[in-house]
Amino acid sequence: MFRSLPLSRRSVLSLAASATALAALPAPSTAQEAGVLRVAAPWEWTSNEPTDTGYIMARMQIAETLVMVEPDGRLVGGLAESWVIGEDGLTWRFRLRSGVVFHDGSPLTAEVAAASLRRSLAGESMQQVPVASLSAEGNILVLKTKTPFSHLPAVLVDYASVVLAPASYGPDGKVAKVFGTGPFNITRVDGKTVIELERFDRYWGEKAKVARARYTAIPNGDTRTNVAIAGDQDIIFTTVPAASPRIDAAGQMKVESLTIPRVRAMAFNVGLPQFADVRVRRAINMAIDRKGIASAVLRHPGSAATQLLPAAVPAWHDASLTPHAFDAAGANALLDQAGWAKGADGVRAKEGTRLAAKVLTIANRPELAVMATAMQAQLKAIGMELSVEPGPAANIPAAIKDGTMQMTMFARTYVNVPEVIATIIPDFTRERSTWGTLNWPGRDRVKALTDEYVQSFDENRKAQLRKDILKIIHEEVPVAAISWFEHTVAVNKRVKGLVIDPFETRYWLHKVNLM
Amino acid sequence: MTTIARIILSRIGQALATAAMLATLCFAFVHALPGDLSLRVAAARVGDERVTSETAERIRREEGLDRPLIVQYGQWMGNLARGDLGRSLLSGKPVTAELAYHTKFTLQLGLIGWLLSYVLALPLGIWAGMRPGGAVDRATEALAVTLASLPAFLVGIGLITLFALTLRWLPPAGFRTFAHMVLPAFTLALSLVAFSIPVIRNAVVEARSAFFMTYARVKGLSPVSALRHHGLRNAAIPVVTFAALQFAFVIDGFVVIETLFNYPGLGELLVKALVARDVPVIMGAGLVIGFAFALVSLLADLARLWLDPRELAEARA
Numbered sequence: 056m057f058r059s060l061p062l063s064r065r066s067v068l069s070l071a072a073s074a075t076a077l078a079a080l081p082a083p084s085t086a087q088e089a090g091v092l093r094v095a096a097p098w099e100w101t102s103n104e105p106t107d108t109g110y111i112m113a114r115m116q117i118a119e120t121l122v123m124v125e126p127d128g129r130l131v132g133g134l135a136e137s138w139v140i141g142e143d144g145l146t147w148r149f150r151l152r153s154g155v156v157f158h159d160g161s162p163l164t165a166e167v168a169a170a171s172l173r174r175s176l177a178g179e180s181m182q183q184v185p186v187a188s189l190s191a192e193g194n195i196l197v198l199k200t201k202t203p204f205s206h207l208p209a210v211l212v213d214y215a216s217v218v219l220a221p222a223s224y225g226p227d228g229k230v231a232k233v234f235g236t237g238p239f240n241i242t243r244v245d246g247k248t249v250i251e252l253e254r255f256d257r258y259w260g261e262k263a264k265v266a267r268a269r270y271t272a273i274p275n276g277d278t279r280t281n282v283a284i285a286g287d288q289d290i291i292f293t294t295v296p297a298a299s300p301r302i303d304a305a306g307q308m309k310v311e312s313l314t315i316p317r318v319r320a321m322a323f324n325v326g327l328p329q330f331a332d333v334r335v336r337r338a339i340n341m342a343i344d345r346k347g348i349a350s351a352v353l354r355h356p357g358s359a360a361t362q363l364l365p366a367a368v369p370a371w372h373d374a375s376l377t378p379h380a381f382d383a384a385g386a387n388a389l390l391d392q393a394g395w396a397k398g399a400d401g402v403r404a405k406e407g408t409r410l411a412a413k414v415l416t417i418a419n420r421p422e423l424a425v426m427a428t429a430m431q432a433q434l435k436a437i438g439m440e441l442s443v444e445p446g447p448a449a450n451i452p453a454a455i456k457d458g459t460m461q462m463t464m465f466a467r468t469y470v471n472v473p474e475v476i477a478t479i480i481p482d483f484t485r486e487r488s489t490w491g492t493l494n495w496p497g498r499d500r501v502k503a504l505t506d507e508y509v510q511s512f513d514e515n516r517k518a519q520l521r522k523d524i525l526k527i528i529h530e531e532v533p534v535a536a537i538s539w540f541e542h543t544v545a546v547n548k549r550v551k552g553l554v555i556d557p558f559e560t561r562y563w564l565h566k567v568n569l570m
Numbered sequence: 571m572t573t574i575a576r577i578i579l580s581r582i583g584q585a586l587a588t589a590a591m592l593a594t595l596c597f598a599f600v601h602a603l604p605g606d607l608s609l610r611v612a613a614a615r616v617g618d619e620r621v622t623s624e625t626a627e628r629i630r631r632e633e634g635l636d637r638p639l640i641v642q643y644g645q646w647m648g649n650l651a652r653g654d655l656g657r658s659l660l661s662g663k664p665v666t667a668e669l670a671y672h673t674k675f676t677l678q679l680g681l682i683g684w685l686l687s688y689v690l691a692l693p694l695g696i697w698a699g700m701r702p703g704g705a706v707d708r709a710t711e712a713l714a715v716t717l718a719s720l721p722a723f724l725v726g727i728g729l730i731t732l733f734a735l736t737l738r739w740l741p742p743a744g745f746r747t748f749a750h751m752v753l754p755a756f757t758l759a760l761s762l763v764a765f766s767i768p769v770i771r772n773a774v775v776e777a778r779s780a781f782f783m784t785y786a787r788v789k790g791l792s793p794v795s796a797l798r799h800h801g802l803r804n805a806a807i808p809v810v811t812f813a814a815l816q817f818a819f820v821i822d823g824f825v826v827i828e829t830l831f832n833y834p835g836l837g838e839l840l841v842k843a844l845v846a847r848d849v850p851v852i853m854g855a856g857l858v859i860g861f862a863f864a865l866v867s868l869l870a871d872l873a874r875l876w877l878d879p880r881e882l883a884e885a886r887a
C-alpha cells in the first residue's frame with residue numbers, strides 16, 4: 056500500500072530538514088477593539104442554570120431580579136417597581152414594571168415572573184423563604200409566606216432568582232438559552248470562557264452606552280495580573296491584591312479597591328474540651344496579630360478586621376464594640392486564669408487535654424494557608440499547638456457535617472443576599488452551621504434574636520437586635536474575623552464612568568463609556 | 571488481507587480495549603478518592619460558599635449518584651455501547667460536546683507547538699550530529715539542557731514578560747486569534763525541543779558512523795550528499811518514534827501552559843473535572859486520550875515501516 060503514495064521518503068525528509076524558514080511567524084499586534092467593552096473575571100460560565108451561574112448573568116446585566124441593591128445598600132425596584140406587605144405580615148405584593156420585554160421580545164408578566172421564581176425557590180439559595188403560595192394578579196406578583204419574613208425583598212436580590220423568559224427553558228426544564236431582561240443580551244457563548252454581548256435596545260431603563268461587550272473568564276490570578284499589566288482588557292474584577300503596584304506601574308490599567316463585607320475568618324468546634332471555655336477562645340483571638348498578618352501576608356494593613364463585618368455594611372457594623380486587638384501578654388494571663396498550664400513541650404494542657412487543634416483551610420485561596428501558618432507561630436507563643444491542613448473548600452462543610460471539625464480558616468461573604476441576617480442564620484443559629492461554628496451553646500440565644508428579627512417589621516427594634524447579635528458573636532468568639540476583603544478592580548485608561556459596587560450583584564456596565 | 575491491514579486492525583482493537591480499560595480505571599479511582607462525591611460536584615456547581623448538604627443531597631438524587639457503583643458503571647458501559655458518553659455533572663452538556671470543544675483547541679495548539687518544535691529541533695539536531703563535539707553540538711547541548719531544566723511555566727512566564735508585557739507585541743493570554751496562539755505554541759515547542767534535539771543528534775551521529783555511510787563516502791559522495799541520500803532515512807527511524815511519543819503526550823493537554831495562557835484545552839478540562847469529580851467527563855476524557863495515544867503510536871509504527879521496509883519484510887515473514 057505504501058508503493059502508491061505520491062511522496063518519496065527523500066522529499067519528506069528533506070522538507071523536514073529544511074523547514075526552518077517556517078519559523079519566521081508573523082507577529083500581529085494587540086490592537087484594542089473599538090467599541091467593545093472587555094470585562095474579565097475569575098468565574099467560568101459552567102452552565103446555563105441561574106442557580107449555578109446566575110451571578111454572571113446578574114453581574115454582566117444579562118438577567119435581572121425583582122429587587123436590586125444600590126452600592127450604598129438601599130433596596131430599589133428591579134423588575135418589580137414597588138412592593139407592599141399586607142396587614143397580616145405574610146402577603147407580599149410586588150407590582151411589576153410595565154413595558155419590560157425579554158431579549159427574545161416576549162413581555163414580562165406576573166405569571167412569567169411567578170413561574171421563573173418557582174424554579175429558583177426549588178434551588179438552594181431561596182430555601183430559607185417559608186413560601187406558602189406564589190400567584191399572579193394582573194401585573195402584581197403575590198407571594199405569601201407561612202410565617203412573617205421581613206427581609207424577603209433582600210432575598211429576592213439573590214442571583215438565583217433572576218427572571219428568565221419562558222422560551223429560555225428546554226423540554227427537560229433546564230435552561231437551554233438565556234433570555235433575560237437586562238441592558239445586555241448574549242450573542243454568542245464560546246465554551247466556558249467567553250460570552251459576547253450586545254446592547255439591548257429595548258431595555259426598560261437607562262440603556263447601555265457601549266454597543267458591545269465581551270466577558271472573559273480568567274480563573275488563574277497570575278494570568279489576570281499579566282493581562283492587566285498588558286492592558287489587554289478594559290475592566291478586570293478581582294485582581295490579586297499583591298500585584299496592584301505592578302499593574303499600576305505598567306501604566307495601562309489602574310487598580311481601584313474597596314473594602315467589602317467579605318471576611319477571612321477562623322471558627323471553632325466549641326464542643327471540644329479545649330475550646331469550650333470562652334476564655335480560651337478569647338485568648339486565641341487576642342494572640343493573633345491581625346495588623347501584622349494584614350500587612351505582611353495581604354499587603355494591605357487596612358484589611359485587618361476589628362469585628363465581624365466592616366463599615367461597608369453600616370447596619371451590621373457596630374462602632375461601639377471594642378476592636379479585636381493583639382495582646383499576647385493578656386492572652387497568656389487569660390489562659391493561666393482558665394487553668395491551662397504549660398507542659399514540658401511548651402504546649403498548655405488542662406485535665407489531660409492539650410491546647411492543640413488542626414485547622415482546615417482552603418487550598419485554592421492560597422493566602423489562607425499562609426495566614427494560618429502565621430497564626431501557627433503566633434499561637435505557639437501562648438502555648439497552643441496548631442497544625443494546618445489545606446484542602447478543597449468542600450472539606451470544611453463536610454467536616455462540620457460529620458463533626459470532625461476542630462478549627463477552620465475560611466473566606467465567607469456575608470452579602471450573598473444584601474441583608475446579613477440571611478447568612479447569620481445558617482452560620483450562627485444551628486448546632487452544625489454551614490460555614491461557621493460547631494456545637495456552640497450560644498446559638499440558642501442568637502436564634503431567639505434572629506427569629507424575632509425575621510418576624511419584625513419595626514426598624515428600630517431590628518437595629519437593636521442587630522446590635523445584640525453582633526455583641527454575642529463578638530464576645531463569645533465562636534467565629535472571629537481575621538481580615539476583611541478588598542475588592543480589587545483593574546480599570547483601563549479608556550474606561551469612563553465605572554461604578555464599583557461592594558455588593559457585587561451587578562457591574563454597572565451600562566454606565567461605562569469607552570474613550 | 572494484507573499484512574499492513576492486519577496490523578492496523580489488530581492495533582485498533584487493542585486501542586479500543588486499552589481505552590475502555592483506562593476509562594474503567596478512571597471510574598474506580600475517582601470513586602476511591604476520599605470525600606463525598608456529591609458534595610464536590612455541588613461545590614463546583616453552585617460555588618464553594620453556597621454549597622449546603624441539602625444541595626449535595628439534591629444532586630445525589632437528581633444525578634443518580636446514590637445508586638450502587640456497579641449499577642452506575644453498568645449504565646455507563648451500556649450507554650457507551652450506543653456511542654453515548656453521558657452528560658457532564660457540572661455543565662449538564664453532553665460529554666462528547668465538551669470533549670470535542672476542548673480537543674479542538676488542544677489539537678490546534680498541540681499540532682502547532684509540536685510542528686514548531688521539530689522546525690527548530692531538526693536543523694539544530696542534524697547540524698549538531700554532523701560534527702559531534704563541535705561548537706554547534708556543544709551549544710545545542712547547552713540549550714537543550716537549559717530548556718529541559720526549566721519548567722514550562724517558567725519558559726511561558728519568560729516569553730510573556732518579554733513579548734507581551736515589555737515589547738507588547740503579543741497578547742499575554744487568550745485563544746480567539748492567531749496572535750493568541752504564538753506564545754503558548756512557542757512555550758510548548760521549547761519544552762519539547764529540549765528532549766528532541768539530543769535524540770535527533772544521537773540518531774544522526776549513529777547513522778553517520780554506520781558502515782554504509784563509510785561506503786557512501788568511499789564511493790565518492792560528499793558528506794552532505796551522503797547524509798541526504800543514505801543517512802537521513804536511517805536516522806529518521808528513532809526520531810519518528812520519539813516524535814510520535816511526544817505528540818501523544820501533547821494530546822492529553824499541557825495543563826500548566828493552558829492555565830497560564832487561559833487556553834481552553836483538554837488538560838484544563840480534565841483537571842477541572844477531577845477537582846469537581848465530574849465522573850462522566852473524566853471517563854470520557856480517559857477513553858478519548860487512551861484511544862488517541864494508541865492511534866498515534868500506530869501511526870508512528872506505520873511511518874517506521876514506511877521508512878524501513880526491512881521491518882515490514884520481517885512482519886510478513
